[in-house]
Amino acid sequence: MERIQDVKILIVDDNEELLEMLEKILKKEGFLNLFPAKSCEEARKVYETVRPDFMILDVNLPDGDGFHLFMEFRQKEDIPALFLSARDEDQDRLFGLGLGADDYITKPFLTQELLLRIQLILKRTYAGVLQQKKTEEVKIGNASVDFKSATVKKDGKESVLTAKELAILKKLTENRGNIVTFDMLCDAVWGDGYYGYENTLMVHIRHLREKIEEDPSKPKWILTVRGLGYKLVKEA
Amino acid sequence: MKSLFKIVSRYIGAAFFITFLILILNIFLDAYFILYYGEASQNLPGIENVSKEITKTGDEFEVTKKGKEMLESYEWAFLLDEDGTILWSDKLPEDLNKSYSLTEVAGFSRWYLKDYPVKVWTHPDGLLVLASEKNSVWKQQLVLDMDTINESNRIVLVFLLGNTLLILLLCLFFGYRFYRSLKPVALGIETLAEEKSIRLPEKGMTAELAGKLNQTSELLEKQKQLIETRDTARTNWIAGVSHDIRTPLSMIMGYSEQLEQAKNLDEEQKKQVQIMKAQSIKIKRLIEDLNLTSKLQYQMQPLRSENYHPAKQFRQIVASYYNEGLSEQYEINLEIAPKIEPLELKGDLQLLNRAYENLIGNSIRHNEAGCKISITLQKKEELLEILFCDDGVGIPAAVKAGVFEEDSMQKASEDKELGNVHIMGLHVVKQIILSHGGSMEILTVEKGATIRICLPVMGHSEVSA
Numbered sequence: 001m002e003r004i005q006d007v008k009i010l011i012v013d014d015n016e017e018l019l020e021m022l023e024k025i026l027k028k029e030g031f032l033n034l035f036p037a038k039s040c041e042e043a044r045k046v047y048e049t050v051r052p053d054f055m056i057l058d059v060n061l062p063d064g065d066g067f068h069l070f071m072e073f074r075q076k077e078d079i080p081a082l083f084l085s086a087r088d089e090d091q092d093r094l095f096g097l098g099l100g101a102d103d104y105i106t107k108p109f110l111t112q113e114l115l116l117r118i119q120l121i122l123k124r125t126y127a128g129v130l131q132q133k134k135t136e137e138v139k140i141g142n143a144s145v146d147f148k149s150a151t152v153k154k155d156g157k158e159s160v161l162t163a164k165e166l167a168i169l170k171k172l173t174e175n176r177g178n179i180v181t182f183d184m185l186c187d188a189v190w191g192d193g194y195y196g197y198e199n200t201l202m203v204h205i206r207h208l209r210e211k212i213e214e215d216p217s218k219p220k221w222i223l224t225v226r227g228l229g230y231k232l233v234k235e236a
Numbered sequence: 237m238k239s240l241f242k243i244v245s246r247y248i249g250a251a252f253f254i255t256f257l258i259l260i261l262n263i264f265l266d267a268y269f270i271l272y273y274g275e276a277s278q279n280l281p282g283i284e285n286v287s288k289e290i291t292k293t294g295d296e297f298e299v300t301k302k303g304k305e306m307l308e309s310y311e312w313a314f315l316l317d318e319d320g321t322i323l324w325s326d327k328l329p330e331d332l333n334k335s336y337s338l339t340e341v342a343g344f345s346r347w348y349l350k351d352y353p354v355k356v357w358t359h360p361d362g363l364l365v366l367a368s369e370k371n372s373v374w375k376q377q378l379v380l381d382m383d384t385i386n387e388s389n390r391i392v393l394v395f396l397l398g399n400t401l402l403i404l405l406l407c408l409f410f411g412y413r414f415y416r417s418l419k420p421v422a423l424g425i426e427t428l429a430e431e432k433s434i435r436l437p438e439k440g441m442t443a444e445l446a447g448k449l450n451q452t453s454e455l456l457e458k459q460k461q462l463i464e465t466r467d468t469a470r471t472n473w474i475a476g477v478s479h480d481i482r483t484p485l486s487m488i489m490g491y492s493e494q495l496e497q498a499k500n501l502d503e504e505q506k507k508q509v510q511i512m513k514a515q516s517i518k519i520k521r522l523i524e525d526l527n528l529t530s531k532l533q534y535q536m537q538p539l540r541s542e543n544y545h546p547a548k549q550f551r552q553i554v555a556s557y558y559n560e561g562l563s564e565q566y567e568i569n570l571e572i573a574p575k576i577e578p579l580e581l582k583g584d585l586q587l588l589n590r591a592y593e594n595l596i597g598n599s600i601r602h603n604e605a606g607c608k609i610s611i612t613l614q615k616k617e618e619l620l621e622i623l624f625c626d627d628g629v630g631i632p633a634a635v636k637a638g639v640f641e642e643d644s645m646q647k648a649s650e651d652k653e654l655g656n657v658h659i660m661g662l663h664v665v666k667q668i669i670l671s672h673g674g675s676m677e678i679l680t681v682e683k684g685a686t687i688r689i690c691l692p693v694m695g696h697s698e699v700s701a
Contacts, residue, residue, distance in 0.1 A: 108482055
């Protein structure tokens with residue numbers, strides 16, 4: 001498997017039209033190994049022949065339910081799965097997640113959201129398998145960050161990132177273009193809430209800016225979103 | 237049970253009161269009776285007076301005119317001498333005209349003479365005997381020794397005490413029986429008042445009462461079940477309909493999203509597709525609200541309480557609006573007072589998120605030209621106050637009124653202008669906040685909309701870093 005898009009995806013839903021739509025959307029996104037199934041029986045056959053890397057399961061199926069199917073497959077192999085169900089009851093969602101599913105999305109859904117969640121699961125599961133070149137070196141403006149050695153190169157000068165700075169920058173990079181709240185950052189770095197870390201976090205951000213930004217007093221890349229958090233601006 | 241005890245004690249009290257009243261009445265009546273009839277029996281002229289009117293002149297006895305009149309009232313009369321020989325007589329029947337022995341005299345002086353009730357009196361010349369009509373007087377001897385007469389006060393007291401004791405015991409006995417037989421009925425009524433069903437034993441003096449109560453209970457039970465079934469049916473129906481809409485709607489949303497990204501559409505077509513997508517998202521939220529509101533209405537949605545930090549929650553909500561691509565014309569400012577930062581509350585985070593997203597979503601939906609939304613969190617005594625303000629078109633008065641009326645949903649459907657997402661969204665918010673013990677109000681402001689939500693901060697723990 002070279003790319004994340006190479007994963008084999010089993011899609012189970014009793015509605016043929018929806019199945020077709022999911023295939024189209026995923027194909028467009030670059031996923032080519034798609035295996036649709038309309039019932040538990042079909043799903044079992046597909047599973048035995050192709051051994052998928054990922055499953056999208058509906059809960060209500062004509063000859064059983066997705067929960068049982070999931071448990072059945074999970075006993076054989078620990079593959080990631082996402083439930084896509086019209087059941088929006090909390091207990092259904094909690095049950096599905098409780099079984100060990102990676103996500104539970106209720107219909108109707110935004111295709112963009114579905115794709116993002118699928119990618120998140122796949123990245124999380126198969127990050128080790130894939131070459132990590134992309135995340136190991138990141139360009140931020142004139143600076144380039146090497147996460148493996150925790151160093152920043154800017155204008156020919158090299159500076160070292162502390163462990164905390166590295167953790168913050170990693171979190172920001174993972175969510176590049178999006179606001180990362182103070183809480184998320186503190187959770188990622190200290191495993192704790194924001195309260196009590198307000199100043200510490202600010203100091204770390206200032207140090208990061210000194211190492212990355214051209215003019216740390218007028219940051220262009222690591223932006224403060226007042227009252228919410230920080231955002232690493234996407235490369236134009 | 238308290239009320240039953242009161243009833244029974246009153247019953248005993250009343251029985252006491254009535255008995256004493258009757259006793260006192262009897263005493264008065266007796267006294268009156270004796271006085272009245274005692275006088276009435278003196279209608280006959282006294283024997284001592286008659287005796288005075290009989291005088292001896294020589295060997296003859298003479299009766300005065302007055303004496304004769306007096307004798308008219310008696311059946312007969314005679315005068316005996318020392319030896320029992322009749323000296324003088326008046327209207328004496330033949331068979332009694334004889335001499336009397338000492339034994340005979342002793343006998344009639346106390347009792348009767350040939351069934352004639354007689355009175356005797358000592359005349360200067362012998363013994364005067366006057367007879368009344370047969371069967372007109374009842375004679376009874378009362379012999380009491382002196383001690384008894386002296387003790388009479390005590391005896392009366394003992395009599396009264398004994399009576400009182402007996403009455404008291406009887407009252408208590410009947411009162412207890414009354415209490416015993418009413419107890420299950422009273423218990424039944426109490427249980428009914430707590431909306432539980434009852435089944436009383438139908439026997440004793442309260443059998444009929446118990447029967448009626450059982451009937452009432454059955455009726456209530458049936459009605460409760462009916463209402464429950466109907467509520468459940470309604471909720472299930474709404475859940476079912478919304479479930480069935482989900483899959484087709486998924487497809488509308490999915491394909492309009494795909495179309496939106498298509499390259500061969502012109503501007504106008506792209507706009508139309510965007511509208512399709514936006515509207516289907518609206519339907520999606522509408523379904524979710526409808527489902528939620530029907531469940532919250534019948535308390536079928538349990539609160540999954542967990543600890544959460546409001547500050548963190550709001551940063552997350554607002555950040556996700558920006559991250560999901562908030563249009564340029566909108567701005568959301570979040571102000572969190574320093575005191576709120578360490579605050580931890582208990583609540584259903586999912587539901588609360590839903591409520592806040594509804595409010596922010598309303599501001600965005602109803603101000604297509606854009607608006608500034610500001611959210612302020614501060615502590616007011618033992619409350620967390622959350623203010624949602626925008627500088628947009630504001631909330632119509634009719635909506636304001638509608639949200640806070642009992643049957644706002646019904647009203648909303650009657651009033652077509654109100655039957656939109658706006659009121660449903662606000663209704664759900666209100667229900668969620670209320671289920672968390674909080675309050676929600678729409679403030680009257682000059683421009684835009686301001687909604688205040690207050691949540692109780694009970695037993696919160698200040699988390700220290």
